[in-house]
Structure formats: C-alpha cells, structure tokens
Amino acid sequence: MADPSSYRPKPGQIPDSPGVYKFRDEHGRVIYVGKAKSLRQRLANYFQDLAGLHPRTRTMVTTAASVEWTVVSTEVEALQLEYSWIKEFDPRFNVKYRDDKSYPYLAVTLGEEFPRVQVMRGAKKKGVRYFGPYAHAWAIRETVDLLLRVFPVRTCSAGVFKRSAQIGRPCLLGYIGKCSAPCVGRVSPEEHRELAEEFCDFMAGRTGAHLRRLERGMQEAAEEMEYERAARLRDDIGALRRAMEKSAVVLADATDADLIALAEDELEAAVQIFHVRGGRVRGQRGWVTDKVEAVTTGDLVEHALQQLYGEEQGDAVPKEVLVPALPEPVEPVAQWLTQRRGSQVSLRIPQRGDKKDLMATVERNAQQALALHKTRRASDLTTRSRALEEIAQALDLDTVPLRIECFDISHLQGEDVVASMVVFEDGLARKSEYRRFQIKGFAGQDDVRAMHEVIGRRFRRYLQEKQKSGEWTEEPTEEPTEGVDGSGAAGVADATGPTAVADPAVDSDIDATDPTDPTDRLTDEDGRPKRFAYPPQLVVVDGGAPQVAAARRAMDELGIDDVAVCGLAKRLEEVWLPGEDDPVVLPRSSEGLYLLQRVRDEAHRFAITYQRSKRGKRLKSSPLDAVPGLGESRRQALLKHFGSLKKLRAATVEEICQVPGVGRKTAETVAAALATAAPSAPAVNTATGEIIEDDGAPPAALSAERGQDR
Template sequence: MADPSSYRPRPGEIPDSPGVYRFRDEHGRVIYVGKAKSLRQRLANYFQDLAGLHPRTRTMVTTAASVEWTVVTTEVEALQLEYSWIKEYDPRFNVKYRDDKSYPSLAVTLNEEFPRVQVMRGPKKKGVRYFGPYAHAWAIRETVDLLLRVFPVRTCSAGVFKRSAQIGRPCLLGYIGKCSAPCVGRVTAEEHRRLAEEFCDFMAGRTGTHLRRLEQEMHRAAEEMEYERAARLRDDIEALRRAMEKNAVVLADATDADLIAVAEDELEAAVQIFHVRGGRVRGQRGWVTDKVEEVTAAGLVEHALQQLYGEESGDAVPREVLVAALPEPAGPVTAWLAGRRGAAVDLRVPRRGDKRALMETVQRNAQQALVLHKTRRASDLTTRSRALEEIAEALGLDSAPLRIECFDVSHFQGDDVVASMVVFEDGLARKSEYRRFQIKGFAGQDDVRSMHEVVSRRFRRYLQERQRTGEWGTGEEPGGLPAAGAEGTGAGEGPAPAERPAGERDGGTGRERPPKFAYPPQLVVVDGGQPQVAAARRALDELGIDDVAVCGLAKRLEEVWLPGEDDPVVLPRTSEGLYLLQRVRDEAHRFAIRYQRGKRSRSLRAGPLDAVPGLGETRKQALIKHFGSVKRLRAATVDQICEVPGIGRKTAETVAAALAQAAPAAPAVNTATGEILEDQ
C-alpha cells in the first residue's frame, strides 16, 4: 500500500486550469482517469488525510504510485480527452459499463459499394449506419421483411452476392421482388445506394415523405387506369404502416430523443436507454456497472453519455437527450454532444407530460434490470462459494460461514420498536427460518440496547433447546421451533412458529430432527457499527457462547466492524464477500421495515377510531402518536385531545363520544409466549 504523500506534487506545480489527470500504479499502469475544471483544486482533494476520504477513493490513492496531468483549453476538450484515455487505458477504478445482455441492431453497410441490410451485434464499425438496438433479432427481421417490399435493398452475404454475379442469376429474394438484384445488374450501384439511403431515412423516422409519395403515385396510377400498379402501391403503403405500428407510439411524430435512467445501490448501478425516433420507441439497451469509484447519479449519467455517443456522430445523436439527472456541470457535456451531432442538442430532465411519464417507464426498467442482475449474480454457485471464502478470510474465521444470521432494529420515531432476524445458508436466503421480535420497555428507546436484547433472546432460546434436546450435532438438518419472544414470519415467508410442533419426525427414520434454533450460525451480522457490534458480542459473552463470530456492516461507508477493533475492515468494492454481506443486511432491513409498518398500520386499523366519521389515517396516526394507545386516548378529556395538531374541538368531541360508546377491545396475545402484543 503506497503512501499518497510520497508522490504528491509540490505546491505550485499543478496548474489552475482545465485538464485531465491520470493515476498510475507502481508498474506504470493507468488505474484512474479524471477531468477537472481546475486541476489544482481537484487533485488537492486526493491528497488530504486518508481518514477523510471515501473508502473507494482511499483504495485508489493508496494503490497509485504517481499522478500526471495534461492541460487543455476548455472543459469540452477535457471531456473529449478523458473519454479517449478511458477507451485507451481501460482504468480499473473508472466506471465501466457492461451490457446486461447482447442487444442486436439493424445495420446498413453504407461503406460498401452495394450497401447491405443485416442484423449485427457487438462493437460498431465505421461507415455502417445502425438502428436500434432491439430487444430481439426476430423483431428486426419482421420489420425488414415488411420494408423490403418498398425498399428492395440487398440483404445477402458477400459470398452469395459474388456467386449470383458469377452465374448471372439472382437469389430467391430477387425473383420475388424483395431485392433489386444489383448482383445481376438490374439496378446500378447509384440506384441501389439511393434505395439504401431511403431505407435509412424511413428507419430514422422520416416516414411521412415516403408515405405521401407512394400515395400520390397510387392515385396517379388509378387515374391512368393502371390498376395492378395501383394495387401494388396500396400494398406497399400498408406494409410501411404495419412496420411503423410495430413500434409503440409514445410521443409526437416529430420527436427524436434518447431517454437515460439510472438505478443504483451502494455497490452497483444499472443504466437503461430508450431510443425514440419519429415519436416511437425504436430501440432499447441497458448497462450495469460496479461502482468502483465514488460516483453520484449525475456522474453515472455523464459516463453513460460518453459511452453512448463517444464513437457516434451525426444522426446517431438525437435533438433531445432526456436524463434522470443532469451532469455537473451540464454546459460542457451539452457542448460536447452538440459537437458530435453538428447541431444543437437539448440535454435536460423532463419535468411533466408524456416525456416525464416515459422517463418513469425507463426508470422502472433500470430498477428491474438491477434486480435481475443481482438475482443472477446471487444464484451462481461459484460466486457464492467465493463470497463465503472472502468473508472467512477478511474476518479471520477458521472456515466459511455456511450459516449467517443477520439482525436489524426498526422503529417509528421511537415507537413500535421491532427487530428482525434473517438466515442465509450457503449464501442463499432461508425464508422459512426468518424471525421477527417485538421489543418492550427501555430497550425500545436505544438501538444498542435493543440489539443486545434481541441477540440475547435468540441465543438464550438456542441454549434452552440444546439443553432440552441433548447431544445434537451442529451439522444435522434443523427442525422447527421459534426463538424466544419471536412472533413468527411474515405472510408468504413460512408458517408461524405457533403452527410448528416442538419436534418433527424425520420422515422414514422415525427419530426427531433438532429444533431450528438448536442449530447455531457460524456468523452473526448486525446492521450498524461499533456500538451495535459490541452489544451483540456482549450478549453472547453473557451467555457463555464463544464459538459464534460477530461483525457489523455500517450503511454509510459499507465498512465491516469487528468486536474490540478501533478500525473497520474495508473489503474491495468488487468483493463478492462484501456483496453477500450487503444482501444479508438489506434483507434484514427489508424484513424489519415490513413488520414495523404492518404493525403500525394494524394499530391504526384495529380499534374504535375506525368508526369515527371524518377521521382519516393521518389524524388517527397523530392521536395514537400523541397518547401512545387507544386506552390512554379513551381516558383523555376533550381539551387534551384538542392539543393534538390538526384536531379541532368539534373533532375532539366526536372522538371522545365514539370512544365512550365503544367497549374496550381485548388485548392481542402471542400464543407462543403469552405476551400481550397490543395495548388497547
């Protein structure tokens, strides 16, 4: 690990002007490329105290061994040079988008003497006109098949074209009128190129001109009583209209725009792009990336614009580029896009109307792409094995943690405090073993005490079950019994503990399987930093449990904390181990939030307040929040009820009258523990 002060430039060496800088490692490889409006101010940010740097930035500057820069005249030149160097050096710490799937495009090879229409994938070639990309290759072929009636452009390969020219006989498409057969001289090279250019104009959205021309020719043929030609032109017009209908009409006919949306979490991001031409969605594509460098949504959009238009020019850059977040600053990027297009480009965030609605659709696609990518990544056996090995190595465990339990605490402004426990085995969620806890008393006012209580309750039950069942081996398949104080799982995620027998028979063997909570984890993960980790470790120590490892994952910087350590363990941002810990933590948080919200909504619904006319959910929640329970609200006077914000005297009198008439409801009881759950 290098010390950044060892290669820090001397004061006054760095110019105060726009430019591009490169960090190199000890072997001379470029590991990061960046641009700046002021090189002096930007580079100074990298050479501050390491403790003040973001973990991703800290990893980069300690990996680097030198820094160099190039001065340019404007920020636009800096943007262009940054893109060129990223393409040339492929730095490991820069955002690098990779396609989440291989998208086909419709290509017209205008760089050939006789242009060809074909489906192409992969990197773009110079002199080839591209349309799309499309979701499926068959969608392209259906569109091309319809358009060849009107624009009979060559679609055959070079080998077929050469053979037809040698034998003087066209292929089948030439005989059925879907190719102008330039191979046998039916049209000249100039005439065939004109057909290809008209094909490109139609695909680019300039459809009205061709439709009007064909309609005029059809009417002229009908007037001249050339009915067969008029019928053929009528069919051509219908074919063009069917081809147009294959793309959804979303905006005005004259709209040419690209819409770019981003979905992200702490480790990864997904970008989705919709290409709209002539008011129709002509293509869609998506990218995913690991967030190796510290980057915002605006930065992700800027990188996407560079990758999307870096090698494009002319019509490939539309008049409008609609984004989810504007790059900072937006001026240089807008000027760069205008230079690529050769005309003005409107770069903005849509705020209302159809374009805003379409952007929301693109955003949903980006979110779904990110979820799908994470699902595929999590389901890979090799990846899960590597993640468990990385966790074991980073935490100093003797073996991979095949069973991981994670705890999280959730509350609503100090009330309705609950906790969740999720279980991952072999890197996969075991939802049937999730548990949730209700926290009462003083612990509810303190996340640290709440964490201590929850971990104590879970492992106290573990000791009880181990003592009750005797000598169970930790490697045997667990059976089913809830943790102490647990209320069971949520709907759809396994049966409630009250429905489980104390011990289940192992089918076919006749002997009992051990209860689930007699089976301890190898690793306990808590959502939080040093205080929460210390509380969990203290709870285990008080119970005499010393063979279960504990760690915490802090949300803000994704640092891994160990008991008794002053400094966190910082896993690489591309680490599969960190990715697994993040998924475990996020799942515990989701499960806790779900339980807490459901519990709060039940407390608002289940009671006599529902019968009060004109009392909505917001004011019911305010009343419960102010008094703590319906029981205390029933004992309050009208004047006390009026003290609640939003409650007038007339409403207070109505509430008091309704509660006085309603009989107190019986408290809800946990059937497993006998604990009163709701104070009515």
C-alpha cells in the same frame, strides 16, 4: 498498500487550470483517469485524511503509487481527453458500463458499392448506418421482411452475391421481388444506393414522405385504370404501416430524443436508454456498472453520455437528450454533444407532460434491470470473494490473490509440446491476457522440464520489461533457453536432455499464426500495452509436487521471491506447495478449491485447443479435397458409405452414384481424382480431425488421442 503522502505533489506544483489526471500503480499501470475544472482543487481532495474518503476512493489512492496530469485549454477538451484515455488504458477504478446483454442492430453497409441490410452485433464499424438496438433479432428480421417489399435492398452475403453474379441468376428474393437484384444488373449501383438511402430515411423516422408518395402513385394508377399496379402500391402502403405499428407512438410525431434513466444503490448502478425517433421507440438498451469510486448521479449520467456518444457523429446524436440529473458543470457536456452532432443538442431534465411520463417508464425499466442483475450476481460476488479468501488462508498468503496465473503443458505422446497460461483477476477469467507457448526440442512426456522452461520464460520477460522500462527487443532466435544449470540446456538438475530450440513464435510467447490470439495488454511506463509487465500474486501449475518444484526452482533462479506457487493434482484434487511432503487438502465443498479447479480446467482447455490446432496443421489432406464441386457434406457421405478411402478408390462409378447426393458426373470426377492420386495418401475425417487409413481404421497414435492428450 501505499501511503498517499509518499507520492503527493508538493504545494504549488499542481496548476489551477482545467486538465486530466492519471493515477498509476507500482507497476506503472494506469488505474484511474479523471478530469477537473481545477486540477489543484480536485487532486487535493484525494490527499486528505484516509478516514474521510469514500471506501473505494480510499482503495484507489492506497493502490496508486504516483499521479500525473495534463493541462488543457477548456473543460470540453478535458472531457474529450478523459474519454480517450479511458478507452486507451481501461483503468480498473473508473466507472465502466457493461451491456447487460448483447443487443442486435439493424445495419446498412453504406460503405459498400451495393449496400446490404443485415443484423449486426458487437462494436460498430465505419461506413455502416445503424438502427436500434432492438431487444430481439427476430423483431429486426420481421421489420426488414416487410420493408423489402417497398425498398428491395440486397440482404445477401458477399459470397451469395458473387455466386449469383457468376452464374447470371439472382437468388430467390430476386425472383419474388424482395431484392432489386443488382448482382445481375437489374438496377445500377446508383439506383440501388438510392433505394438503400430511402430505406435508411424510413428507419430514421421520416415515414410521411414515403407514404404520401406511394398514395399518390396508387391514385394515379387507379385513374389510369392500371389496377394491378394500384393493388401492388396498396399492398406496399399496408406493409409500411404494419412496420410502423411495430413501434409504439410515445411522443409527438417529430420528436427525436434519447431518454436515459438510472437506478442505483451504494455498490452498483443500472442505466436504461430508450431511443425515440419520429415519436416512436426505435430501440432500447441497458448497462450496469460497479461503483468503484465515489460518484454522484450526475457523474454517472456523464459517464453514460460518454459511453453512448463517444463514437457517434451526426444524426446518431439526437436533438434532445433527457436525463434524470445534470452533470456538474453541464455546459461542457452540452457543448461536447453539440460538437458531436454538428448542431444544437438540448440536454435537460423533463419536468412535465408526456416526456416526464415516458422517463418514469424508463426509470422503472432501470429498477427492474438492477434487481435482476443483483439476483444474478449477488451470490457470484459473494462466492468469488469467499473463494479468494479461502485460497489465501489455505496457502498462508499475505494478501488475497487478486491475479492468478495458471500454466499447463499439452502434447500427444511427446510430440507438438505446447503450454498455456491463463489469467484470472478478481476470480474472473481475463482472456485478453491469455498466452500460448511453443516448446521445441523435448522428446517424450517430460512435463517437469517443460514446466520449468515455461515458468522461466514468463518471468524472464517480466524482469526484462521491468529493467528496460517498457523498451522491448526480441531475443536472438539462436540463443537456447536457459536451463536450471545455466548452460542453456532445458532440463532437470543434471540437464542431460536436448535443448529448447527457439523460434519467432516462442520468442514472442504467442503463436503469431493464430489470428484469434490476442495481443498483449500489459503496460509499460507510459501505460500503453506491453508484454508480461504485471506479475501475479499466485502461480498455479497443473500437476503435483514435481511440477511445483520445477516452477519454484525456475523463479528462484530469477530471484522471484514474492510470487506464491501451488499445484493442483488431478487425481485427488490435492493442492501441493513447494518443499512440502504432504499436500493441502481443501474440503470438497470449498469455494476456494472450486475456483482453483476452474482455473486449472481453463488452462487445460486452452492448452489442448492449441495443441490440437498445431497437430492438425501437420496432417495431410485427403485426395477428395481437390475434387472440384465436392463439398464437405458429400465428402463425409462418401467416406461414411464406403468406410475407408481404399474401398472408395476400388468402387465403380455406378457404386459411387448410389451415395445420396452424388450424381454420375460427380461420381466420374471422384473416380478420376482417386485414380490419379497417390495410393498411400491418407484421408482426413474433418469432423474429428482423425486420419483414416486405407483399411478404414484410425492409426494407433490417434485412436488413443483422447487418453493421451495432455
């Protein structure tokens, strides 16, 4: 715990002007970002008597080790810079709203040559027009199904679109009139884009013009005695009206507004937003947040506005934003919203009438959301805190281990040796900081040496980052990993085993071939992402006393003496400490033991997944993979029907035709492909990842796979 007076700026150093400030911890990581109309007055509030601070503010200033600031010209610039830094650094003490669920949006991909209507979740993308969010995806699909009758925009995927263009036939929607079939040239790209823009106009609330146009067309068709066309237009009008009825009318017809309401207590706050377009509720969403600092309702509203409109431009920002309390001061926020929209935005508190009544409804939704959130998380928060305290007490730690790292080794009978590192912060998995290691040169099942290697590599990186102040250079790939005897051999004390051969993926401690593996998110001296710069309070290894001793020895060789180590043995779930002859036995009902088990099991799962993916890349593919027109389902059907590749190769065309879904032409192609393939080529059961030998049985090494995976 740091003393704020140790890093308090000297009198006169802080300017009396608008700006944004950052607090950093002892590792240089940004833990809080704030803005102020007067930096001098705002920062002075943090360096008063600790007893007078809000408990969470007190925790923040005692966790911090330094403070810095940036001067800007106006409060609007300060608001924009604060939002940018919060997004970049993700400070742990800032208010961070979390969606209470993943909301689906109706999206129109206007950035494509032929725009597509689809359901989307997650982060918004450029070139896509969004409507919603909606409570359920089925509600979007029902609405789209009604509107496609009038606006036949494509809804198919890129693969279906390309396939239809190749064969010259549209999909089913093209035949039944719910797609204009641009894939086969029924409409030009310009005509299809016009349909997509009309669809967007209707979803944005501009419905009257489309209805009037269709009504005029229906009357003209009736006057000209084109009754079939008139009936079709009549049905189109009915479809549009049914789509409109799905959204309740709550305000005047031309009202475009977002209503934001909050429900809060001393620890948490819930936010509910109703999106009203054309007087109808077009979407609803909710957020929850922990109040990690002393904030007012106006501050929460300001953070919500930043989250809601920080990435939006133009019409996505409505003309009117109704809130329960105004930020202080309100002028910079209103000016910022106006800049985002490109025209005047009214930010105010509703006082009377329909808008106040609707705000009361939104507030009731917020209260219910907070009550539900507390019901779900109350026991979870209490349990996590109790678990961390039990671990600290059982292991005799000075502080609660807020950051825990767990390591596990995985291999298959000594081959493809890999390791995993998972991170839990505040009792929750932090998957963005998971790491995977390749270990070369180990023959046999020597988990002890592998554990020593991995722990040494992880903490050498930490020391290098600490010494170089964030400037990283790759280690030479020809340099062997340093062993316990300092000779470069990765082994036990006598170091008679092979050396670990480094490769680029090993040196980066990440398998660069896996696109799902996250980039490092630890920070350097500027607060930007950097590798392994943040040490844990506790290291957990999967294993007993030998693995724990190897981990402790690796850290001792590097001079790491402020990180605790323990191991969790699977057989009896015993907790082993370095240098102890007897394990620590936690009660089976202990929340601390349950947390350690979850950490260990997550490390094991992550390591097993990586090890299997590495092994799968070495397996040869089946000759059936090269058969044109033979998909996964029919490949599996063939192998299941005949039992082995050998029997399939010996089958006649007539026998192959007996497999459901396989015609004569396909059977002839399969027989020809197997006749020209090498007889020794093994088949792969893609459902299980096992190699199927010619006699139909998996090889012995893989038949025991489940029992041998480490």
